[in-house]
Amino acid sequence: MKERKIKIKTENLEVYYGEKQALFDVNLEIHEKEVTALIGPSGCGKSTFIRCINRMNDVIDICKIKGSIEIDGKNINHKSIDVVRLREKVGMVFQKPNPFPKSIYDNIAYGPKIHGITKNKGELDNLIENSLRKAALWNEVKDRLHEPGTSLSGGQQQRLCIARAISVNPEIILMDEPCSALDPIATAKIEELIDELRETYTIIIVTHSMAQAVRVSQKTGFFHLGKLIEFGTTEKMFKNPSNNMTQDYITGRFG
Amino acid sequence: MNLGIFTAILLFCIFSYFFGQTTAKKLVTNQNLKLKTLPTYYGYFVALWCGIPSLILFAVWSLFEPTIIKTIVVGKVLSASQIEAGLTTNLIYQKILSYSAGNFTGDLTDTIKIGALAYAKITSLAYKAKLASILSLASIGFIYAFNKVSKNNNARNDVENILKWLLFSSSVIAILTTLGIIFSLLFESIKFFSSINIFDFLFGTNWSPQKAFVRDASAITAEEYLEIKDAFGSVPLFAGTAFIALIAMCVAVPIGLFSGIYLAEYASYKSRRTIKPIIEILAGIPTVVYGFFAALTVGPFFREFGESLGLNVSSESALAAGLVMGIMIIPYVSSLSDDVINAVPQSLREGSYAVGATKSETIKKVVFPAALPGIIGSILLAVSRAIGETMIVVMAAGLAANLTINPLESTTTVTTQIVMLLVGDQEFDSPKTQSAFALGLTLFLVTLVLNYIALRVVKKYREKYD
Amino acid sequence: MTKDQRIKKRHRAEARFKLYGLVSIILALTFVGFLVFTIFSKGSDAFSKTTIKVNVSFNAEILSLPSNPSLEDIQDADYYDLALESINKLLLTSNPDDEKLLKKLFSPDFDLEIKNYLVKNPDLINQTQDINLTSSDDIDQLFKGNFPRDIPEDRRQVNDRQLEIFDELVAQDKIQKKFNNYFFTNGDSRDPELAGIGASLLGSFFSVVICLILSFPIAILASIYLEEFAPKNKITDFIEININNLAAVPSIVYGLLGLGILLGFMNFPRSTPLVAGITLALMTLPRIIIPCRASLKAVPPSIREGALAVGASKFQSVFHHVVPLSLPGTLSGTIIGLAQALGETAPLILIGMVAFVVDIPGSPIDPASSLPAQVYLWSESAERGFVEKTSATIMILLTFLIVMNFIAVYLRQKFEKKWN
Numbered sequence A: 001m002k003e004r005k006i007k008i009k010t011e012n013l014e015v016y017y018g019e020k021q022a023l024f025d026v027n028l029e030i031h032e033k034e035v036t037a038l039i040g041p042s043g044c045g046k047s048t049f050i051r052c053i054n055r056m057n058d059v060i061d062i063c064k065i066k067g068s069i070e071i072d073g074k075n076i077n078h079k080s081i082d083v084v085r086l087r088e089k090v091g092m093v094f095q096k097p098n099p100f101p102k103s104i105y106d107n108i109a110y111g112p113k114i115h116g117i118t119k120n121k122g123e124l125d126n127l128i129e130n131s132l133r134k135a136a137l138w139n140e141v142k143d144r145l146h147e148p149g150t151s152l153s154g155g156q157q158q159r160l161c162i163a164r165a166i167s168v169n170p171e172i173i174l175m176d177e178p179c180s181a182l183d184p185i186a187t188a189k190i191e192e193l194i195d196e197l198r199e200t201y202t203i204i205i206v207t208h209s210m211a212q213a214v215r216v217s218q219k220t221g222f223f224h225l226g227k228l229i230e231f232g233t234t235e236k237m238f239k240n241p242s243n244n245m246t247q248d249y250i251t252g253r254f255g
Numbered sequence B: 001m002n003l004g005i006f007t008a009i010l011l012f013c014i015f016s017y018f019f020g021q022t023t024a025k026k027l028v029t030n031q032n033l034k035l036k037t038l039p040t041y042y043g044y045f046v047a048l049w050c051g052i053p054s055l056i057l058f059a060v061w062s063l064f065e066p067t068i069i070k071t072i073v074v075g076k077v078l079s080a081s082q083i084e085a086g087l088t089t090n091l092i093y094q095k096i097l098s099y100s101a102g103n104f105t106g107d108l109t110d111t112i113k114i115g116a117l118a119y120a121k122i123t124s125l126a127y128k129a130k131l132a133s134i135l136s137l138a139s140i141g142f143i144y145a146f147n148k149v150s151k152n153n154n155a156r157n158d159v160e161n162i163l164k165w166l167l168f169s170s171s172v173i174a175i176l177t178t179l180g181i182i183f184s185l186l187f188e189s190i191k192f193f194s195s196i197n198i199f200d201f202l203f204g205t206n207w208s209p210q211k212a213f214v215r216d217a218s219a220i221t222a223e224e225y226l227e228i229k230d231a232f233g234s235v236p237l238f239a240g241t242a243f244i245a246l247i248a249m250c251v252a253v254p255i256g257l258f259s260g261i262y263l264a265e266y267a268s269y270k271s272r273r274t275i276k277p278i279i280e281i282l283a284g285i286p287t288v289v290y291g292f293f294a295a296l297t298v299g300p301f302f303r304e305f306g307e308s309l310g311l312n313v314s315s316e317s318a319l320a321a322g323l324v325m326g327i328m329i330i331p332y333v334s335s336l337s338d339d340v341i342n343a344v345p346q347s348l349r350e351g352s353y354a355v356g357a358t359k360s361e362t363i364k365k366v367v368f369p370a371a372l373p374g375i376i377g378s379i380l381l382a383v384s385r386a387i388g389e390t391m392i393v394v395m396a397a398g399l400a401a402n403l404t405i406n407p408l409e410s411t412t413t414v415t416t417q418i419v420m421l422l423v424g425d426q427e428f429d430s431p432k433t434q435s436a437f438a439l440g441l442t443l444f445l446v447t448l449v450l451n452y453i454a455l456r457v458v459k460k461y462r463e464k465y466d
Numbered sequence C: 001m002t003k004d005q006r007i008k009k010r011h012r013a014e015a016r017f018k019l020y021g022l023v024s025i026i027l028a029l030t031f032v033g034f035l036v037f038t039i040f041s042k043g044s045d046a047f048s049k050t051t052i053k054v055n056v057s058f059n060a061e062i063l064s065l066p067s068n069p070s071l072e073d074i075q076d077a078d079y080y081d082l083a084l085e086s087i088n089k090l091l092l093t094s095n096p097d098d099e100k101l102l103k104k105l106f107s108p109d110f111d112l113e114i115k116n117y118l119v120k121n122p123d124l125i126n127q128t129q130d131i132n133l134t135s136s137d138d139i140d141q142l143f144k145g146n147f148p149r150d151i152p153e154d155r156r157q158v159n160d161r162q163l164e165i166f167d168e169l170v171a172q173d174k175i176q177k178k179f180n181n182y183f184f185t186n187g188d189s190r191d192p193e194l195a196g197i198g199a200s201l202l203g204s205f206f207s208v209v210i211c212l213i214l215s216f217p218i219a220i221l222a223s224i225y226l227e228e229f230a231p232k233n234k235i236t237d238f239i240e241i242n243i244n245n246l247a248a249v250p251s252i253v254y255g256l257l258g259l260g261i262l263l264g265f266m267n268f269p270r271s272t273p274l275v276a277g278i279t280l281a282l283m284t285l286p287r288i289i290i291p292c293r294a295s296l297k298a299v300p301p302s303i304r305e306g307a308l309a310v311g312a313s314k315f316q317s318v319f320h321h322v323v324p325l326s327l328p329g330t331l332s333g334t335i336i337g338l339a340q341a342l343g344e345t346a347p348l349i350l351i352g353m354v355a356f357v358v359d360i361p362g363s364p365i366d367p368a369s370s371l372p373a374q375v376y377l378w379s380e381s382a383e384r385g386f387v388e389k390t391s392a393t394i395m396i397l398l399t400f401l402i403v404m405n406f407i408a409v410y411l412r413q414k415f416e417k418k419w420n
Helices: A046-053 A083-089 A104-115 A121-132 A155-164 A184-197 A208-218 A234-239 A244-250 B002-030 B039-080 B089-101 B109-148 B156-196 B198-203 B224-229 B234-267 B267-283 B285-309 B318-343 B344-352 B359-388 B390-394 B414-422 B429-466 C003-047 C071-076 C080-088 C098-101 C110-120 C137-143 C161-171 C196-229 C235-246 C251-265 C273-298 C303-307 C314-343 C346-350 C369-381 C383-416
Strands: A006-017 A020-031 A035-039 A063-071 A091-095 A171-177 A202-206 A219-224 A227-234 C048-057 C128-134 C177-180
Touching: A006 A046, A006 A202, A006 C314, A020 A046, A020 A202, A020 A219, A020 A227, A035 A046, A035 A208, A046 A104, A046 A171, A083 A091, A083 C003, A083 C137, A091 A155, A091 B344, A104 A121, A104 A155, A104 B359, A104 C098, A121 A155, A121 B359, A155 A171, A155 A184, A155 A219, A155 B344, A171 B224, A184 A202, A184 A208, A202 A208, A208 A234, A208 B359, A227 A234, A227 B002, A227 B390, B002 B039, B002 B109, B039 B109, B039 B156, B089 B109, B089 B390, B109 B156, B109 B359, B156 B198, B156 B429, B156 C196, B156 C235, B156 C251, B156 C273, B156 C314, B224 B318, B234 B267, B234 B318, B234 C003, B234 C137, B267 C003, B267 C314, B267 C383, B285 B318, B285 B390, B285 C314, B285 C369, B285 C383, B318 B390, B318 B429, B318 C161, B344 B359, B344 C161, B359 B429, B359 C003, B359 C235, B359 C251, B390 C346, B390 C369, B414 B429, B414 C251, B414 C273, B414 C346, B429 C235, B429 C251, C003 C048, C048 C080, C048 C137, C071 C110, C080 C098, C080 C196, C098 C161, C110 C128, C137 C161, C137 C177, C137 C383, C161 C177, C196 C235, C196 C273, C196 C369, C235 C273, C251 C273, C251 C346, C273 C314, C303 C314, C314 C369, C314 C383, C346 C369, C369 C383
Parallel strands: A035 A202, A035 A219, A091 A171, A171 A202
Antiparallel strands: A006 A020, A006 A063, A219 A227, C048 C128, C048 C177
């Protein structure tokens, strides 16, 4: 398998919540159009890490970030970077599906509207249909686009959120345990979807389930207590980890 | 006097507590019984049986005593002598009371002397009767409870059952208060509407109740009725109230809402902690202070400012009253909307940020629509406050009932008129006094509906995000 | 529109929106500041009064006292002539017109002040003593610099000759500023220099104490019932709806309730703290029940379960554990409710608490006023002296409210446990 272009690169990344340090010296390279899974026990910093990539941590007053994160070679914490444009480029799907209390249509139209991506209603309709198709939701909702997004089932809501993330044409999609609130069937659908999306997007997925990491990802990183313990291809990581702690974790001895 | 009886009841209770407790302990030593519960509960049991019935009797007696004494004294006076012209029984009774209290000034008439004598007799008799009946009731309760204790009842269960009733009755007072309000308002309003047509009241546009000053409602002649029939048109009052409330909301809603949004979404934790209490000071300031401020500072300022522009501004303008009322309401809107906005789940905001929305876009298009029901609820509550607010309008708005939409003129409100009609000595039989209760009834009903809707909306909203 | 232009526009909108919020906050804060500033700048003068030093010789003959007067004789004597003579000595020349003008420089109670002085120091008979007598309101305002002197004489309360006398007295250092004890000890008066908040302060005190005695126990018991014992049924729902609505009923409606039921139906005495206290208690009750319930609700169920698990009855678990734990919140809610009751005016007007009360009430069934009612009453008077007194009364009232609120916040922050 040939090495793809480096999309995201972090160097000496450290994150503090007030006094408490949440990430220690994380150095990581993530390649384009691959699925990278981040695993590790609860509270190990996986979620903190991906929230750095679209600067979602800006929302938290006491959060401080040191070190650099580069996307396509540009430091995203530099003051010339506009966080709004960054987030347009880096989409995110959350642990719990969080559709807006609006119609399905408006949920997806929201992003394109604020960014002015489409010029008229026809274009917008097309974009919405495309996004829903890409999120494998179109067939289920095409007849009820104007019902509230919250009326969908949990799995459908999560795919709606994926469609919402896709709607602004991002390059990267961050997924923070997207299946943790879903049942196995819905989870299978989302995993299938992730596999398809890999063609177009760079995906980072935080997951609790090692089986899921194996199923969907090409690369895996193992976090423990805020440190990146090991990073490599998923295959190698699960068959032959180089670190004892990783070994212990994936064989279920702790975590 | 009453304090003495109250102390007596308390002492009796304390005595019965210890008596019950020691009796129970004796049961153990003398008859070798095993008590069903701790001795203190036997003490509580006797004390409650001794105290509660007598306190209830005490309260009920005290509530009705003045009325009964009054009826008897007035009856004695009426049977003994003729009443001088121009005096009502109420006035005479007032004089008798002040003569008895020893601070009477004015002409001392035989009527008053007879009345005072009767009053003194009856009060002392009433006091003796009250003391005797309360003490005997306490003793009956004491004996009943003591009997039960010596049979080793399960005192804890009994005490808890009594307490449960006590708790329940405390919360029923809320219902009684509502009933009391409705009763007192309806009672006088019905009398009012029996002399003045309800449609004339609700839809008439002329308010000049002074025409009906000191006239016995039950003895209004047909001519008099024609004269006062049009004096009670309340439309100008409702219009004035709505108008001033509208001005107030125009001040309070934008400032309060934006303050609330800023506090919830932009302010840092630290500044939020200092700014919020300072704004809430505005809510803690008594309304009479706002009234003083409006009448003394804001009103004259507007008048002078208007004069300098060549405008004729009344010093009791609707604008001044409305503006100050708006200031008063700011914290209600800001605090409530701050709470409501905070209740919107963070995940919705993150969802919006994640597609690249700015903060204000997120607020305007996601947070605000999600919080809208709660915000509407809090605005409705604020409107209800504005409508019911009294002191600011009494002191800063006018008294004359103008039907106007010019904010620089003076207008009057429902609450102002209630105060003006009832300040000083009232004659309950005059339609003028009764009209105040009719106004109060409408005010009560309107605010009731507003509050009910607002509270339901807010409650539903809370449940949605809990 | 290019993408960059669009982004710039969006950021401008963002900045604008944030500015609106900031401006609103600043406006609200300015209102607080301005209000407090106007009241305090007007009111601070009321805490001092102006006195004129007069040399009084307590001549037993003028007072027509017997040779060895008892305290009663001293009290019963007529001091008016003596007082007039003493103040007339302020001017070297005697002129009947001047004497009239001179008398107007003093408060109408100037003879009483001389009497009270002698009653306190009875051995001063047939001796002379310098006494500081309270000046009239006009002189008070003049000395405090609140009267413009350059307006035409006919539009001034103090005429030119009086000004001359005043200036002479000032030059002799006979006019002084003293602490205004009357403001705290006197009842109401038609003369601003003699008016005080004594009657209204006590009236407020009695009313609030009665309100506390009635509302606090009932509110606690009711909240315990609703939060811990009430079954989920229609009666409970109805009680809850009632309480929530009552908390938002305009206060003036409670005034109508007090007027209609307590005064009209039950013939309670008018203008008394007793009726005010009961009316305020009914109004305060729901306002206390709501925070009390919240504070009971905040105690986690695990505490109740823990008590029940060692065999406590439901009552024991509630009264031994839940109620003590909720006490800080309960007390702080009660204090805030009482603070509201203390500042309430509208219902008191209707039950006659806005009355001209000169005598200090000795018990809750004597006629009295209350602090906010006093503010309302004085605010109707145009004299500058009353404006000053009104503002000062507000300052006292606000001080009480701030202290009460501070205690409430302190209680909550210091003693309330944070449950996770």
